[in-house]
Amino acid sequence: MDSFEFSKIAAAVLLALLVIVGARTYIQSHHPHYDEAAGYQLPAPPPEEAAPAAGAAAEKAPAFNPAEVVGxxxxxxxxxxxxxxxxxxxxxxxxxxxxxxxxxxxxxxxxxxxxxxxxxxxxxxxxxxxxxxxxxxxxxxxxxxxxxxxxxxxxxxxxxxxxxxxxxxxxxxxxxxxxxxxxxx
Ligand code: HEC
Incomplete structure (x- = not known):
């Protein structure tokens, strides 16, 4: 590619970055808790989702029960x-x-x-x-x-x-x- 085309791409990338940073700065200055609210921390899965997974694992390998053998x-x-x-x-x-x-x-x-x-x-x-x-x-x-x-x-x-x-x-x-x-x- 020639240097003119390169400058065009570089300018486009720079512009895109400016827009992103600018938008973030704007949002953060108006919403101080933006970072936390916007999902920088993944929320813990709700307990309803965790329970069936544990149940399924238990089904795969039923716990050994010596009393069953005695029976x-x-x-x-x-x-x-x-x-x-x-x-x-x-x-x-x-x-x-x-x-x-x-x-x-x-x-x-x-x-x-x-x-x-x-x-x-x-x-x-x-x-x-x-x-x-x-x-x-x-x-x-x-x-x-x-x-x-x-x-x-x-x-x-x-x-x-x-x-x-x-x-x-x-x-x-x-x-x-x-x-x-x-x-x-
Ligand atoms: C590779 C050898 C080996 C095989 C195969 C083996 N055992 Fe053992 N067994 C031992 C040894 C060694 C001990 C002692 C274990 C210890 O002290 O930790 C033992 C201990 C025992 C004891 C406890 C006895 C006591 O005096 O306290 C029983 C009961 C027993 N074995 C039953 C069996 C049965 C039933 C099988 C087959 C389904 C079997 N063993 C297969 C080597 C073996």
Whole structure:
């Protein structure tokens, strides 16, 4: 482009700027709160808009409820649980006389103290410190997501997500005792 054309464009840009700045100065001098009022701060979204979004997120990932698994125990199938227990057997033994392996032997584990198997030396400090007993509800919580239930646990297992499968496994674990704990009502 030649220099004349350039000057024309430059003049047009300058003029446009002058008009904008002039208009702003004029408005500001007549309306001192122009800046705030004109939306330099984005208004917070109204609460009605925020609520359904939170609801939708909750629908996508329903909170895990151990009580639901306990409720399924009455009709759960120990045989199916024994099958599913295959994924635990690389670390856990289930026979009364068997020694512990990479994880503690699970004979009589229902209502046993957390970390209470004497021949197993590999409990995490977190397990030993937590206290309490392996109620059905605690088993459901732990086996659903070991690392959420007990951060720092040494049980390298992701967890059982399906409530029915979890109930079947716990129903099977319950049978690993001379006198199985009564089923919850
Ligand atoms: C990779 C090995 C591994 C797998 C697989 C595994 N566990 Fe464990 N489990 C462990 C270890 C290690 C501990 C001790 C955890 C700690 O002390 O933090 C443990 C602890 C437990 C306890 C607590 C026992 C007690 O004496 O306090 C239960 C119950 C249990 N596991 C059940 C299961 C079940 C059921 C499965 C399969 C669905 C399973 N585990 C899969 C290694 C494993």
């Amino acid at each position: 399924l125990l009455k009709t759960a199938k120990p045989d199916a649980g024994k099958q599913a227990f295959g994924k635990c057997m690389s670390c856990h033994t289930a026979d009364k006389a068997a020694a512990s392996k990479a994880g503690p032997n699970l004979w009589n584990v229902v209502n046993r103290k957390l970390g209470g198997r004497d021949d197993f030396k590999g409990y995490s400090d977190q397990m030993k410190a937590k206290g309490g007993e392996w109620t059905f509800e605690h088993l459901a919580g732990f086996l659903h997501s070991p690392k959420t239930y007990l951060p720092g646990t040494k049980m390298g297992f992701a967890g059982v997500t399906k409530p029915q499968e979890l109930a079947d496994i716990i129903a099977y674990i319950r049978t690993l005792a001379d006198s199985p704990a009564p089923l919850p009502n």
